[in-house]
Amino acid sequence: MTGGRLRPHGLFQKYFLVLFLAVVIPLTANGLSEAWFGYRDQRARLDQLLGVEARSAAARIQGFLDGITGQLGWLVQLPWTEEPDERRRIDALRLLRQVPAIVSLTLVDGTGRERLYVSRVGLNRTESRTDRSTEAPVTGARSARIWYSEVSYYRGSEPYLTVAISGNRPSVGVVVAEVNLKLIWDVISAIRVGETGFAFVMDRPSRLVAHPDISLVLRGSDEATLAPFQAARQAVQSANTGFVTSRDAEGSHIAVAAAPIAGPDWTVVVEQPLSEAFGPIYAALWRTAALLLGGAAFASLLAFALARRMTEPIRLLEEGTERIGAGQFEHRIEIRTGDELQRLADSFNAMVAELALSQERQERIAKLRRFLAPQVAQLVDHVGDDTLLEGHRTEVVVVFCDLRGFTAFSARATPEEVMSVLSEYYEALGHIITKYAATLTSFSGDGLMVLVNAPVPVAEPALRAVDLAVEMQRSVQELIVDWQTRGHRIGFGVGLAMGPATVGRIGYESRFDYTAIGSVVNLAARLCAAAADREILTDAAVADVVKDKCSLIPLGPRAIKGYEDELPVFSILFESRSDAA
């Protein structure tokens, strides 16, 4: 009980926690695993995506260069002769028109002499015959067919590339083209990685060759400008697989992947803001978090409702038991859950009803026991009917008895002595009254009154009353022997009479007695008063009934107080137990 008081909501908390966890744990596990796998998938997808973007960007840059080299190939198909080649001059001029990125073309014959130079800005030359056989573009193209120079920055700003191509045999010579790399801008600015991602190109010494923001390229080999791009490239090259994260010029995180461009040994780097690249992951994580939060809220509501539903009847039961324990038997536990708890409450209510009934019966029996013999009381109770005790007129045998010389004795003896004598006396008589199922109506001091045949009628009431009286005399006479040895001079007399009397309960509230009213009571009382020690006096009515069964001595008519005529009185003979023995 005290433990319950200390934790009044212990069960609720337990139920709530269990129900809540039962929903939230699987939900969380599911959410977390989904987030984790989603993250991994997205990373793998990003890896793939950026790789593809990088390769495709590289292919487009390669395509730009291939477009140039493909056109240049036309100029190195036929062998040179010693004569000026007018057709080839026109071809070269047309090529300039065709490919805007080419700034100038130098055609070198099989022996390495310059035969033609055409330019957009510079002055054209024909047949200058300058020996260019030892220059890097010519030797490079002769050994590798296609040769790319390093990127050069005109006035430290405008990027140029020199491309040289040789034909399928030495006699067709070599064509050297100067390419303005600003025109890659059209290609590079058209590459979009996701929403805001882009690509840029770096050459071998990590200078910008192409970038959507042309001014970054035009800063040439400016270290401060190049640093973030170099860092990104460095990161992706050292990682060697997939994409890596780096920081751009503004310091924001970016995802970076790279792909090589074989010819000029450039690298295409694609970058995408990490926030955008991981956008779907973040979205998924937020979604998961929101779902978890919502799930937890729902679970707590559900758990609260369920725990409440489970503990509320238990609380009602608890409260009910307390109230019933406090004696409120009219209290009923109201539970309408339609389950075992309701059944429990119903059976509890039934039990309480039984308990109340039983309690009531106990009280009633306790009351009846005060004047009825236990077995009679039980009987009355089983009948479950108080009408038996209601006033009515019936034939009863009234037995009175009291001690002779008790008043003198009580005046002499100590109170302990008096109480000891009385206690022995009543113990003996009570035993006998119970044995004969007689009704004790009242006792005062040393005298008492017993009814036979009321409230429960018995067979042969007169005989039974006589037997009762005889047994009383025998028992008390035994006590008297004992008392006399202790020096107390006490005797015992009994009187009984039979006749009609009004019997019933009299008294108030819980203080009730059962008694008989009528002249037969007076008669019995007078006979008792008249009886000497060892004497049982009875009236004619009793004597008449028991005369064949007992030995009676008619004492003749006697004057009895309260009666005008003399009445015949009989003495019943009995043998004391010591006599019988």
Next chain:
Amino acid sequence: MRRRDLLLGALAVPLLLTSLLAQTPEKVWRVGLLTPNQFGARIFRQLNLPELARLGFVEGRNLSVQVFSADDAYERLPALAVDLVATKPDVIIAVAPTAIRAARAATSTIPIVMAYAGEDPVAAGWAHSYSRPGGNITGVVLLNPELEGKRLHLLHNTFPSRRRIAVLFHSRSRNTPTDRSVQAVAQKAGIAIQSFYTSGPDEYEATFNAIRSSGADALQIAGGPIFANDAARLAELALKAGVPTICEWPDMARSGCLIGYGVDRAALQRRVADFVARLLRGAPASEMPIEDPTTFELAVNLKTAKSLGIDVPNTLLAQADEVIE
């Protein structure tokens, strides 16, 4: 209380956003154009404004353009530049070196876009370097000295038999790098040239008379906004003089010049618009590399050739991006 604050906050955010959005168009960027004549203004309206609109700066909505034109009176440019700076524009576009010089003298803080520098801006002291101008001037250079030589060479190669070539300069171009470059190329290629300097439209008639009487059999009209502005008039005078002419811009061929060889003007103006847009967005001019032209065009007017009664060689036609028939 706390909840109400949150609620008010939630309400305030969209309100703030809409008010911000509503305010954005109210910011009107101001661009001042300093040009020696109306031609620069015309070109700006025709080629720059559409590109600026594409880049998000629409005239009448978030862009206002003020044109300060000297109407061929070059000496007025410094005063105009001061007037322009007084209007506190966000960006100044200066057409041609004279205007650039005037604008630079008027301000060292308002960014100036060169559209375009005929001469080397580093040599002129306008910029620290091409890759990092370092001041308030950036923009596009035209490679004029090189291209002027290239044009002379092209004219000479196209008509090798014509040995007496007249070159018409604006009088302000006397002794400029361009002038010197043409002389050098002529000397190198062994071409006899005679330079004529004219101060403006009023003198054209007289100058062309002088050219004709000099016995020139071909003409190069050197670069300069004043000649671009008067392309049709000059082409007419050249035709009258009976000389094949080469001009600075491909679009001058459309106005009657026999050959126009030079920078793709539309592409160049797109770059100028890009400079203006970047500067309006707040990028510093000092960090914005100066750009060379990238694409070149050759235009040939066959109608003029026919009127002159001359054959245009196939080599020239093979190179031509545009042939006007």
